[in-house]
Amino acid sequence: MLTPFRKKRSSRQKNARRILEEQNVTLPDADLSFLFQRDGCRTLRMTVRADGSVRVKAPASIPWENVLAFVRSRLDWVREKRAFFAEHRGVPAPAREGSTALYLGRAFTLRPVPARRNARAHFLGNTLELPCLHPGLDDEARDRAVERAFLRWRLEAAGLMLGRRLTRLDEHVRKTLGDSAAAHSLTVRSLKRRWGSCSVRGDITLAAQLVEMPLPLIDYVICHELCHLRAMNHGPAFHALLRTLLPDAGEREKLIRIWGLEHPRT
Numbered sequence: 461m462l463t464p465f466r467k468k469r470s471s472r473q474k475n476a477r478r479i480l481e482e483q484n485v486t487l488p489d490a491d492l493s494f495l496f497q498r499d500g501c502r503t504l505r506m507t508v509r510a511d512g513s514v515r516v517k518a519p520a521s522i523p524w525e526n527v528l529a530f531v532r533s534r535l536d537w538v539r540e541k542r543a544f545f546a547e548h549r550g551v552p553a554p555a556r557e558g559s560t561a562l563y564l565g566r567a568f569t570l571r572p573v574p575a576r577r578n579a580r581a582h583f584l585g586n587t588l589e590l591p592c593l594h595p596g597l598d599d600e601a602r603d604r605a606v607e608r609a610f611l612r613w614r615l616e617a618a619g620l621m622l623g624r625r626l627t628r629l630d631e632h633v634r635k636t637l638g639d640s641a642a643a644h645s646l647t648v649r650s651l652k653r654r655w656g657s658c659s660v661r662g663d664i665t666l667a668a669q670l671v672e673m674p675l676p677l678i679d680y681v682i683c684h685e686l687c688h689l690r691a692m693n694h695g696p697a698f699h700a701l702l703r704t705l706l707p708d709a710g711e712r713e714k715l716i717r718i719w720g721l722e723h724p725r726t
């Protein structure tokens with residue numbers, strides 16, 4: 461992902477900037493509302509998100525009438541996209557006793573057990589034992605405790621796994637491309653809307669939910685962010701780098717989109 465600010469801004473400043481630039485537009489005759497934004501890109505762009513919402517971005521040079529004509533010309537495409545998402549999109553399932561979760565694409569079952577001093581979550585075969593139960597919890601409190609313990613475990617597991625993978629791929633990418641660009645830092649946290657991002661300084665953020673994916677898809681996301689150390693946008697130079705590293709990058713990208721729809725993030 462592109463981080464648009466060279467100077468760090470507070471999230472309040474970022475939000476203020478975003479709100480100023482965005483506006484909600486409704487086309488009553490076409491039964492469509494979309495979020496519109498002027499930006500520094502060269503072309504008009506339209507995206508439909510998995511929740512069905514539509515965003516349109518346009519350079520300042522394109523007149524409003526042309527933007528509207530563009531949107532109207534793509535109404536069938538919006539309908540198709542929304543139908544696809546409605547068919548494929550699941551609902552994030554909360555972590556509960558006996559529910560199934562994934563690690564590197566493999567399924568396992570959650571089993572809450574009584575909390576003990578220094579006890580940590582651990583695998584027993586295909587079961588992840590989560591020491592999180594205290595006497596006297598009602599059903600609701602028990603569910604919350606399981607959810608919290610699971611998310612804590614996932615964040616820790618993701619930090620370890622993604623950290624190791626990033627170190628390995630960072631070196632591999634430098635060797636393959638024959639340059640010295642290197643990641644500066646890694647932050648792993650629960651992200652709802654993207655799998656990863658990379659700042660101009662080389663600070664990489666990855667979604668904790670990535671640990672659910674099979675390794676080839678995780679590697680795609682990491683390589684994608686490492687390519688942003690060399691090309692900050694998604695232009696031809698970026699894609700050429702990515703294809704050098706992963707000749708099947710296009711296939712992996714498609715699989716990640718489907719993965720995201722079938723396994724909504726919590």
Ligand SMILES: [Zn+2]
Nearest residue numbers: 461462684688
């Ligand atoms: Zn990107």
